[in-house]
Amino acid sequence: MQVKEEDYELVESILLDNKGQFNSLQREFIELFETKTIIAGPGAGKTTALAAKIVILLKNLNATKSKDGVFIITHTNVAVSEINKALLKAGVGAISHPHFIGTIHEFFNRFCVIPYFKYKYHHSNLIFDNEDNSGLEYYRTFIGRKIPWINEEKFKRFKDSLSEKINKSELFLNEDNSLNLNDTTNWDKFEKYRELMIKAKFSRKIKGFLSYDETFLFSKIFLLEDKFKEVLRKRFKYIFLDEFQDTHPQGMNLLDELFVTTNNVYQKIGDPYQTITFNQPMPTVRDEDLFRINITNRFGQEIAEHLNIIMPDSNMQSMQGKKSLPPIILIYKDKKDIYPTFKRLIRDHEGLDSNFKESDRRDKVLVLERKWASDVKDGVLYKEKKQRSSLSKNDVLKSLIIDFIIKRIVNEGGNLSEVKEWLKNHSQILSLHKLLIKIIKKGSIDEVENELKNLINAFLEERGSSKINISNKLFQNLKEITVNIQVSNENEDDEDDIFTIHAVKGETLRSVLLVDFEQKHLTKVMLHKYGILEEDNYGFTHQNLLYVAMSRVTHLFVFAIEESDWTPEIKAVLEQKWRIVETKSPVEV
Template sequence: MQIKDGDYKLVEKILLGDGQFNSKQREFIDLNESKTIVAGPGAGKTTALAAKIALLLKNLSSSNSKEGVCIITHTNVAVNEINNVLNKAGVGNVNHPHFIGTIHEFFNRFCVIPFFKYKFKHNSLIIDKKHQSDFDYYITFLGRNYPWMSKPQFNGVKNAIAERIQDSELILDKENNTVDLFNSTNWDKFEKYKVKMLEAKYSRKKQGFLTHEDTFLFSSIFLLENRFKAVLRNRFKYVFLDEFQDTTPAGTELLEKLFGTEDNIYQKVGDPYQTITYNQPMPDIDEQQVFRLNITNRFGNEIAEHLNIIMPDANIQTYQWKRSISPVILLYKNEEEIYPEYKKIIKEYEKLDQTFNESSKEDKVLVLTRAWSSIVKKGVPYSEKKQVKLKSVNYILKSLIIDFIVKRIVLVEESLSEAKLWINNHHKLIQLNTILINVIKNGLTGTIKDELKKLINELLQEKGAVSINVRNNIFNQVEAIFFNRQASKAEKNTDDIFTIHSVKGETLRSALVVDFDDKPLTNILLHRYRVNDNENYLYTHHNLIYVAMSRVTHLFVFAMHIDVWSHKVKEKLETNWVIREPEVETAVN
């Protein structure tokens, strides 16, 4: 792909203002072959990827190429970020023949829906975490196929088997290319009832009642036919998988089989060392196929040198001019000392370091489990509102509006499943995402309210439903969610304890990591600094301490119990860590 210098400078100006892409970012943008891009913390991965896609789409458009671009993101927030860049660059949103969306959206649209149309002659799908009515269906199925189970004295047996059907997993038998049932519950009588259990489970799926895991199962079945694979490979020449470490193994394997060909350019972008979902394996990395985007703009060498000890393979590089504060080991005797001492450290550095003092980023206490919150602040439980933190405001607003539209469409004799399927696959959802981003940034102004009303009415009119005006209660609900968000932001100074999992992807001014109970993070730290030889720890814990430290721009504090502070530990850590020892009490005569 030949990038015109004018286009490159335009996109660079839009994204970076007076700044410039660094050498690694520029190399990634120009990279035109299948690679795994390992992007370190603060390396500008999202910015560089958005620039790359904008320039690629501009190039394809100007050359009238029919080659498609497929961008698979981990969240809809990333979809919005990329589309915003494309709009600013004059490219517009990603539209046909290109695609942008989550991995489930991709496979549902291009594999699952076509499969149901082709195989079962319908596409009335309801995809959810689970369906409450499944159990009743299996009860009815068992009663019909085993008449003896219809007798009242066998209700317990029937219910137990129905639960086994519900909990057992449908799988693809790759040797025979057939659907099979896995004994997920390890039931000793599984083989006796397996044939009918499989029949019940599969017949329910054929009706269109699917779970999110079924997306990959039915996509795998659909793609058994080479002609279907060929269609997708020919349509999408360029494929980008964002945050590949967070993609499920089933999804990753399916994408690899589909687009891992000589004729496709398939680039996986992310950071495998930030795989922190329990029970999800670290993705396999072929070093021969890796490109490292590893120059960070987030912190200086004071942080990077320790990250490279904790995770040597990350090989994080920094700018010489970028400065952080040497990380701190906060030694403590009693847990209640930790939090006030951390606040005291922050105040001291605010006086000593002007850039730290002027930073608008947050300071957070990071815990491994929610239960540790009441140890850090005695008797104060982990705030329940953080449970919805991972669900973005954009997602909440989008769900609210989609549900509103679906309910009005159903009133004009549209089935619920068909209405949901239609709206969730509508191309105008991209426009809805853009409007909602503006709501989050600016509030529900009169102009934005008119834009939202216009879009909702276009969708309603398309299905013959009655239009709405700006006095409709849906706008009051949108406004309430926006104001609740503002109120939550105002509470941030008093509620500053978060799990490490919840801050992944964030940038903080400082972070305090505490480590209680069996002290798994302390053990990893001591191993990485060669204090001990114990490598018997979970890779997720190893990655969590890497994630925690890599969030900060300036200051990282690790709380360590004084009992751990042996002469050997001191010898290994005191060179490059600032050691904060507890104040010695002076005896009073």
């Protein structure tokens, strides 16, 4: 497909607000329509370039009346929103049939899991829950039918224990595609009861009670039949996997199996060096499959040159004319002096650098562990960050209550599809809505707890199910949701400026203070990368965490090192590359 200059003018006017142009690497990516892995460094404009690519592609497909489908996998609503807004502004219209945009779970549930259950079990009533403790009663009943002697009172503890082991164990497919069960509890009698446990587990799953990760198990089972693979391959010619480094390995394997073909264009876009979940493997990329977007507009060469020491393969380059401040090593003796010195650095730079002062980005302190917050600010506990939710609080509360009622009735003998339909059309659902509104207005369930309990019990009693009381875990879950699921305040408290590195992944900040206490993993990475330590006695995750922390900034990065670790050898190397500031000394800007 040939991209015309008028196409660029259109997407640049929409996505860049006529304030700039896509750089040469971004244009190469936009015009690239072959199977590749695209490594896009921090601040390289990956999401914006992807949105431009989708606009131009769909505009071309519409003009040629092509039936080729486009499939985009994202991890956040931000990318979905940016792409759909750009499509609407371009006159293409939001993504709709035969195309698809959504998360990997949404894709596999819609195109594999639901079709599988319809095809195999003639229903599509699925409930996803990673903490499905309601299955315990089901397993007790199941094994009670299969092993009559286990129902005797003297075997009650064993029956309960076996039910819990079934609930905690995980189904998987053997190499011959037969079902098996992981012995997650290291039980010495596991082999004796394995077959029974598999049957019990699977019998509940086919009723529609799944965990989130079982999306991939049942998709794999569905795709064992080649005819279903071919349907998806023919429908979706173009596949774009955004943030591929954060994709579940099982999901990635399924996508590779589906779309690595000569007839599909399958592009993975992301940054493997930003894989920062512990125990998650870093994706491997073959050089021949690789395309890099490594020109950043976030920071200047002052930051880029250090990132390239920490992560040489990233080879980050800054845009011409982009400037940052020289990064700082902050030497401290007392942890309590670190934060005031950081604030002093910010004030001094604001007084001398107008670009720094006029930036609307935030300044944040980054930690590996939340407990370090009180080391940075005496007596201050780490404040849980309130994330924006794609669902309203009403939706979350309602979903939790509805799922609870359905599971309880089904576990005690109801039919899943029939129960869901009955509850959906029940005359008392309006009463539930009114209670939820009261909860949201009050910000608590305390005042309506008994009223809510009575309403839930009315539903349960109508279907002959056992009632609950206030001590049920449901009410604790509801209380936690009313506290935690809130829309974040745009005017975030400036004093709440301590975050984990994981919490700021994807953000752009004006400045960062990075502290590293206790085992000092990040300091070890730093000293090894600068050739001071010979041994690389750290995991790749810590290397990636340092890379992510440093690459958040537009202007200033500060790394705190304890005075007792500041040896003459370290000083001789780092003072050639970094500005050195001591907490008690005057700051020279």
